[in-house]
Amino acid sequence: MMYTQLSKYITDRVAIGDDQLNVVLSHFKPLMLKKNEVINIIGHPARRMYFVNKGCLRVYFLKVDGNEVTRRFAFENTFSTSLVSFISGEPLTEFTKAIEATELLYISRDDFYRLLDVIPAWEKFYRNYLEFAYVTNTKRLQSFATxxxxxxxxxxxxxxxxxxxxxxxxxxxxxxxxxxxxxxxxxxxx
Amino acid sequence: MMYTQLSKYITDRVAIGDDQLNVVLSHFKPLMLKKNEVINIIGHPARRMYFVNKGCLRVYFLKVDGNEVTRRFAFENTFSTSLVSFISGEPLTEFTKAIEATELLYISRDDFYRLLDVIPAWEKFYRNYLEFAYVTNTKRLQSFATxxxxxxxxxxxxxxxxxxxxxxxxxxxxxxxxxxxxxxxxxxxx
DNA sequence: TAAAAACGTTGATCTGCATCAATAAATCAA
DNA sequence: TTGATTTATTGATGCAGATCAACGTTTTTA
CATH class of the missing domain: 1.10.10 (Arc Repressor Mutant, subunit A)
Known part of the structure; x- marks a missing residue:
């Protein structure tokens, strides 16, 4: 079923009761993308956090000369959003595009933050996500710089x-x- | 007094009672650095989180050819640690050096993580710190890439x-x- | 306060990677 | 299945920024 992977992903990372888990899952909705479909609008804030069930997303920004630079790929069983905008509410500066037919689950930013206050395990889950994102990012920065x-x-x-x-x-x-x-x-x- | 800046820094960011704040502060100890003093050892894990009262830290890594690359400066009223190692427990890959005479307060990694479980405001404070670190890092990565x-x-x-x-x-x-x-x-x- | 070390600027040369171009191979679309 | 688009490879050329060197200035150290 569609929520199997997401359930496993969460319970692999934090201790959470079934009832609480179901509350979390109930805020996720499915979204199907065709190849090359773009799911965000530059200049708007990021309003959703995505979980990739199947397929792959590519997150990239544009240089002033129009060339693209890939920031990150999100394969199966990973979360993805434009986290800077998701955190700060600033307008997006990066595109997210499906590089093949892709099956997503998403939660709205509002629901996501509401859950942080209501479900302690979700706060822990988010902390975990942030830590992982920071580590990945820093290693990439280090690779570019050295x-x-x-x-x-x-x-x-x-x-x-x-x-x-x-x-x-x-x-x-x-x-x-x-x-x-x-x-x-x-x-x-x- | 020595803890004034740190108190303000914390209370500016999260709502926390005086008693809880004092618990947090009680785990911080002062450390004075001379110019060019290095405060960590490559290959060991990061065991402390620092707060800069006065002066400035420089965090940098070494390229294989021996050249240095600066990752970040920490001026007055900022926290600093080698966060990747602090999070993951992996060995440090970066140096932290005082670029002038510097006055620090530090908390041990163990105390830091213990406080996360005991004081909810501290968990929130850490989340805040992580978010900010992520945003800064990403903007820097974007600048390098584009x-x-x-x-x-x-x-x-x-x-x-x-x-x-x-x-x-x-x-x-x-x-x-x-x-x-x-x-x-x-x-x-x- | 004098000697030594580090810093800042400018010139000459070198190099890793970009860009442009041509062609073959693979993929897509009807 | 065929024509059209996209991808991969290879060659030629250009350029941003590295490196090396020289020299004056500032800072540090004893």
Whole structure:
């Protein structure tokens, strides 16, 4: 059933009673996306937190020259939102697009924050999510600041080989913040 | 008195009773640093969270070629720790050094986490801290991924002019992840 | 307060990766 | 299935910013 993965995801991370879990789950609604569908509007605040049941989301921002830079992918069994905007209420600066047919569950920002006050396990769950997001983000920042393109690629191969297996070279290159030509060349030299 | 700034910092951010606040404060101990003193050991986990009363900390990591990259500065009235290690318990990958004579208060990691379970306002305070750290980090990542050196410098001037006023060019350049020569040149062209 | 060290600026040269272009291969759409 | 679009590779060229070097200025240290 549609909520199986989400239930498991939550109960794997925090201790929560069945009744409380059901309250949480009751605020999630399904959403189906076609390939290449975009689910947010730049300039508006982020109003939803998504859970990926199936498929994959790509979160990216635009440079002034119009080029895209990938910030993050969200594969199956991960939460995704534009967290900066979700937290601060500031307008979004990044797009979220399905890179294949994707099945989501989402909760509204209002419901999400309301649950934090009502369900202590949810506050703990959120803290966990924030910590994980911070760690991931920082490691990515460190990689950009200290490694060249080849080193970043090797690190990706080591830490997240499924990225390279599942995504096109173009998307991998974009995630590494290099051109696809550069990725093609550095791969031929390894 | 030494705890005035910290008290204000906390009560500005969360609602907390005097008794609970005093419990929190009682776990903080003072620490004085000389200029250029380093307060952590790479390879060990981060065991303390610091609050800067006076002075300034610089957090940086080393590239394989031995060059330093500044991750963050912590001026007066900010908390600082190597949060990835503090969260995960993994060994530290970054140094923290006082760039001038600095006066700190610190709480041990154990005490910090114990307070989370005992004092609900502290859990809220931590959530707040995590959110802020995430937002700052993400904006920095976005700046690196989408802007060239001149744009990054202009953004810094706009958002954090006191960085440029207070820090040497060498440190500003390092924070922007460019050489001091490059910073010198781009400044002369603005 | 003198010697030493660190900092800031400018010039010359080098390099990693971007961009542009051409072509072949793979994928998509009707 | 065929034509159209997108992707992957390889070559040629350009450029932002690194590195090395020289020199004057400021700061630190003894």
């Amino acid at each position: 490694q060249d393109a080849t080193e970043r690629y090797k690190l990706l191969l080591k830490e997240n080989p499924h990225y390279v297996l599942r995504l096109s070279n173009k998307l991998v290159a974009n995630y590494l913040n290099i051109s696809q030509e550069a990725l093609s060349r550095l791969k031929s030299k390894i | 802007q060239d050196a001149t744009e990054r410098y202009k953004l810094l001037l706009k958002e954090n002019p006191h960085y440029v006023l207070r820090l040497s060019n060498k440190l500003v350049a390092n924070y922007l992840n460019i050489s001091q020569e490059a910073l010198s040149r781009l400044k002369s062209k603005i």
